[in-house]
Amino acid sequence: MAPYINIMARPSSTTLTSKPRPASSKLGPSTLGSGAARRGRRKAPPPIWLIFAAVASAALLAVAHGFETFGHLPPCELCLHQREGYWIALAVALVGLAASRVWRGAPRAFALLLGLIFLGEAALAAYHAGVEWHWWPGPASCTGGHGVVKPSDMLALLKGVRITVVQCDQAAWRFLGLSMAGWNALVALALALASLLVAATSGTRGLRPTS
Numbered sequence: 394m395a396p397y398i399n400i401m402a403r404p405s406s407t408t409l410t411s412k413p414r415p416a417s418s419k420l421g422p423s424t425l426g427s428g429a430a431r432r433g434r435r436k437a438p439p440p441i442w443l444i445f446a447a448v449a450s451a452a453l454l455a456v457a458h459g460f461e462t463f464g465h466l467p468p469c470e471l472c473l474h475q476r477e478g479y480w481i482a483l484a485v486a487l488v489g490l491a492a493s494r495v496w497r498g499a500p501r502a503f504a505l506l507l508g509l510i511f512l513g514e515a516a517l518a519a520y521h522a523g524v525e526w527h528w529w530p531g532p533a534s535c536t537g538g539h540g541v542v543k544p545s546d547m548l549a550l551l552k553g554v555r556i557t558v559v560q561c562d563q564a565a566w567r568f569l570g571l572s573m574a575g576w577n578a579l580v581a582l583a584l585a586l587a588s589l590l591v592a593a594t595s596g597t598r599g600l601r602p603t604s
Contacts, residue, residue: 440489440490440493440499440500440503442500442504442587442588442591443486443489443490443493443500443503443504443507444486444490446482446486446504446507446584446588447483447486447487447490449584450479450480450482450483450486451483453479453577453580454476454479454480454483457472457475457476457479457573460566460573464566466565466566467559468559469535469559469560469561470532470534470535470559470561471517471520471521471524471531471532471535471561471574472521472559472561472573472574474517475514475517475518475521475574475577478510478511478513478514478517478581479514481510482507482510482511482514485503485506485507485510486503486507488503489502489503489504489506489507500591500595501591501592501595502592504588504589504591504592504595505588505589505592507584507588508585508586508588508589508592509585511581511582511584511585511588512581512582512585512589514577514581514584514585515577515578515579515581515582515585518574518575518577518578518581519574519578521561521574521577521578522571522572522574522575522578524536524561524562525561525562525563525564525572525574525575527562531561531562532561534558535558535559535560535561535562536560536561536562
Protein backbone atom coordinates (compact mmCIF):
# COMPACT_ATOMS: atom_id res chain seq x y z
CA MET A 394 0.00 0.00 0.00
CA ALA A 395 1.37 3.45 -1.00
CA PRO A 396 2.28 5.78 1.83
CA TYR A 397 -0.25 8.41 2.69
CA ILE A 398 0.82 11.91 1.71
CA ASN A 399 -1.00 14.84 3.26
CA ILE A 400 -1.22 17.21 0.33
CA MET A 401 -3.47 19.66 2.12
CA ALA A 402 -0.86 20.33 4.83
CA ARG A 403 1.76 21.54 2.33
CA PRO A 404 1.72 25.36 2.08
CA SER A 405 0.99 26.76 -1.28
CA SER A 406 3.77 28.70 -2.95
CA THR A 407 1.30 31.19 -4.28
CA THR A 408 0.10 31.93 -0.77
CA LEU A 409 3.56 32.61 0.70
CA THR A 410 4.85 34.68 -2.21
CA SER A 411 4.31 38.38 -1.51
CA LYS A 412 3.75 40.88 -4.25
CA PRO A 413 6.66 43.30 -4.80
CA ARG A 414 6.05 46.82 -3.63
CA PRO A 415 6.06 49.48 -6.29
CA ALA A 416 9.10 51.67 -6.18
CA SER A 417 8.43 55.00 -4.56
CA SER A 418 8.62 57.95 -6.93
CA LYS A 419 9.58 60.32 -4.14
CA LEU A 420 13.23 61.31 -3.77
CA GLY A 421 14.70 61.23 -0.32
CA PRO A 422 17.05 63.82 1.15
CA SER A 423 20.08 61.69 0.29
CA THR A 424 19.08 61.52 -3.35
CA LEU A 425 18.52 65.25 -3.51
CA GLY A 426 21.81 65.85 -1.77
CA SER A 427 23.72 63.70 -4.22
CA GLY A 428 22.08 65.54 -7.12
CA ALA A 429 23.08 68.88 -5.69
CA ALA A 430 26.60 67.60 -5.16
CA ARG A 431 26.78 66.50 -8.78
CA ARG A 432 25.58 69.91 -9.88
CA GLY A 433 28.17 71.53 -7.61
CA ARG A 434 30.91 69.48 -9.22
CA ARG A 435 30.04 70.75 -12.68
CA LYS A 436 32.67 72.94 -14.23
CA ALA A 437 32.10 76.66 -13.89
CA PRO A 438 31.86 78.71 -17.08
CA PRO A 439 35.23 79.84 -18.41
CA PRO A 440 36.51 83.12 -16.91
CA ILE A 441 36.22 85.11 -20.13
CA TRP A 442 37.43 88.38 -18.63
CA LEU A 443 40.62 86.86 -17.26
CA ILE A 444 41.38 85.49 -20.71
CA PHE A 445 40.68 88.89 -22.28
CA ALA A 446 42.82 90.71 -19.69
CA ALA A 447 45.74 88.35 -20.33
CA VAL A 448 45.45 88.77 -24.11
CA ALA A 449 45.12 92.57 -23.80
CA SER A 450 48.17 92.84 -21.53
CA ALA A 451 50.26 90.68 -23.85
CA ALA A 452 49.11 92.68 -26.88
CA LEU A 453 49.99 96.01 -25.27
CA LEU A 454 53.42 94.71 -24.32
CA ALA A 455 53.91 93.51 -27.90
CA VAL A 456 52.96 96.95 -29.22
CA ALA A 457 55.42 98.65 -26.86
CA HIS A 458 58.26 96.35 -27.86
CA GLY A 459 57.28 96.77 -31.51
CA PHE A 460 57.65 100.56 -31.27
CA GLU A 461 61.06 100.04 -29.68
CA THR A 462 62.32 97.40 -32.11
CA PHE A 463 60.80 98.40 -35.44
CA GLY A 464 60.02 102.07 -34.79
CA HIS A 465 63.41 102.72 -33.19
CA LEU A 466 61.80 104.55 -30.28
CA PRO A 467 63.72 103.65 -27.11
CA PRO A 468 61.65 103.76 -23.91
CA CYS A 469 62.28 106.20 -21.12
CA GLU A 470 62.32 105.35 -17.44
CA LEU A 471 58.59 105.95 -16.98
CA CYS A 472 57.82 103.90 -20.10
CA LEU A 473 59.65 100.93 -18.60
CA HIS A 474 57.67 101.28 -15.36
CA GLN A 475 54.45 101.22 -17.35
CA ARG A 476 55.50 97.99 -19.02
CA GLU A 477 56.00 96.46 -15.59
CA GLY A 478 52.34 97.10 -14.82
CA TYR A 479 51.22 95.04 -17.79
CA TRP A 480 53.66 92.26 -16.97
CA ILE A 481 52.10 92.11 -13.50
CA ALA A 482 48.58 92.14 -14.97
CA LEU A 483 49.48 89.32 -17.35
CA ALA A 484 50.89 87.20 -14.52
CA VAL A 485 47.86 87.87 -12.31
CA ALA A 486 45.44 86.95 -15.10
CA LEU A 487 47.26 83.67 -15.76
CA VAL A 488 47.28 82.80 -12.06
CA GLY A 489 43.58 83.62 -11.93
CA LEU A 490 42.90 81.26 -14.83
CA ALA A 491 44.70 78.46 -13.00
CA ALA A 492 42.92 79.24 -9.73
CA SER A 493 39.54 79.18 -11.48
CA ARG A 494 39.89 75.42 -11.88
CA VAL A 495 39.78 74.86 -8.12
CA TRP A 496 38.03 77.98 -6.77
CA ARG A 497 34.73 79.18 -8.19
CA GLY A 498 35.23 82.65 -6.75
CA ALA A 499 38.57 83.18 -8.48
CA PRO A 500 37.22 85.04 -11.56
CA ARG A 501 35.54 87.68 -9.41
CA ALA A 502 38.44 88.05 -6.97
CA PHE A 503 41.07 88.27 -9.69
CA ALA A 504 38.94 90.66 -11.75
CA LEU A 505 38.92 92.99 -8.73
CA LEU A 506 42.69 92.64 -8.38
CA LEU A 507 43.18 93.34 -12.08
CA GLY A 508 40.98 96.42 -11.76
CA LEU A 509 43.30 97.82 -9.10
CA ILE A 510 46.40 96.99 -11.17
CA PHE A 511 44.98 98.64 -14.30
CA LEU A 512 43.91 101.64 -12.22
CA GLY A 513 47.48 102.08 -10.99
CA GLU A 514 48.71 101.70 -14.55
CA ALA A 515 46.32 104.45 -15.71
CA ALA A 516 47.51 106.76 -12.92
CA LEU A 517 51.17 106.21 -13.85
CA ALA A 518 50.48 106.77 -17.55
CA ALA A 519 48.52 109.96 -16.78
CA TYR A 520 51.41 111.19 -14.63
CA HIS A 521 53.80 110.52 -17.53
CA ALA A 522 51.54 112.36 -19.97
CA GLY A 523 51.45 115.32 -17.60
CA VAL A 524 55.25 115.32 -17.46
CA GLU A 525 55.33 115.42 -21.27
CA TRP A 526 52.94 118.38 -21.26
CA HIS A 527 55.11 120.04 -18.57
CA TRP A 528 52.20 120.21 -16.16
CA TRP A 529 54.40 118.96 -13.32
CA PRO A 530 58.04 117.94 -12.95
CA GLY A 531 59.11 114.41 -13.72
CA PRO A 532 61.84 112.22 -12.24
CA ALA A 533 65.18 113.96 -12.02
CA SER A 534 66.90 110.96 -13.60
CA CYS A 535 65.16 111.45 -16.95
CA THR A 536 64.03 115.08 -17.11
CA GLY A 537 67.32 116.93 -17.20
CA GLY A 538 67.87 117.00 -13.47
CA HIS A 539 70.78 115.71 -11.48
CA GLY A 540 70.35 112.00 -11.63
CA VAL A 541 72.22 109.32 -9.78
CA VAL A 542 75.27 108.01 -11.64
CA LYS A 543 75.62 104.25 -11.33
CA PRO A 544 79.01 102.50 -11.17
CA SER A 545 78.17 100.69 -14.40
CA ASP A 546 77.68 104.07 -16.09
CA MET A 547 81.08 105.23 -14.90
CA LEU A 548 82.73 102.11 -16.28
CA ALA A 549 80.95 102.62 -19.59
CA LEU A 550 82.17 106.20 -19.77
CA LEU A 551 85.73 105.08 -19.06
CA LYS A 552 85.47 102.63 -21.95
CA GLY A 553 84.32 105.40 -24.26
CA VAL A 554 80.73 104.27 -24.51
CA ARG A 555 78.28 107.09 -25.11
CA ILE A 556 75.38 107.01 -22.67
CA THR A 557 72.12 108.51 -23.89
CA VAL A 558 69.34 109.10 -21.39
CA VAL A 559 65.89 109.08 -22.97
CA GLN A 560 64.03 112.12 -21.64
CA CYS A 561 60.68 111.45 -19.96
CA ASP A 562 59.34 114.93 -20.71
CA GLN A 563 59.75 114.64 -24.48
CA ALA A 564 57.07 112.68 -26.33
CA ALA A 565 58.71 110.64 -29.08
CA TRP A 566 55.42 109.94 -30.89
CA ARG A 567 51.94 111.45 -30.96
CA PHE A 568 48.66 110.48 -32.59
CA LEU A 569 45.63 112.80 -32.55
CA GLY A 570 47.47 114.99 -30.10
CA LEU A 571 48.15 112.23 -27.58
CA SER A 572 51.45 110.54 -26.90
CA MET A 573 51.87 106.86 -26.16
CA ALA A 574 51.57 107.66 -22.46
CA GLY A 575 48.29 109.48 -23.06
CA TRP A 576 46.81 106.61 -25.08
CA ASN A 577 48.05 104.16 -22.50
CA ALA A 578 46.25 106.12 -19.78
CA LEU A 579 42.95 105.85 -21.69
CA VAL A 580 43.37 102.13 -22.46
CA ALA A 581 44.40 101.27 -18.90
CA LEU A 582 41.48 103.28 -17.49
CA ALA A 583 39.05 101.40 -19.76
CA LEU A 584 40.51 98.05 -18.66
CA ALA A 585 40.29 99.11 -15.01
CA LEU A 586 36.63 100.14 -15.27
CA ALA A 587 35.75 96.95 -17.15
CA SER A 588 37.54 94.79 -14.55
CA LEU A 589 35.79 96.50 -11.66
CA LEU A 590 32.45 96.17 -13.45
CA VAL A 591 33.00 92.45 -13.95
CA ALA A 592 33.92 92.06 -10.27
CA ALA A 593 30.84 94.02 -9.17
CA THR A 594 28.35 92.18 -11.38
CA SER A 595 29.67 88.66 -10.85
CA GLY A 596 27.68 88.30 -7.63
CA THR A 597 28.64 86.39 -4.51
CA ARG A 598 27.41 82.94 -5.61
CA GLY A 599 30.16 80.41 -5.94
CA LEU A 600 32.60 82.13 -3.59
CA ARG A 601 33.58 78.76 -2.19
CA PRO A 602 36.06 76.11 -3.24
CA THR A 603 34.80 73.63 -5.79
CA SER A 604 34.42 70.08 -4.54
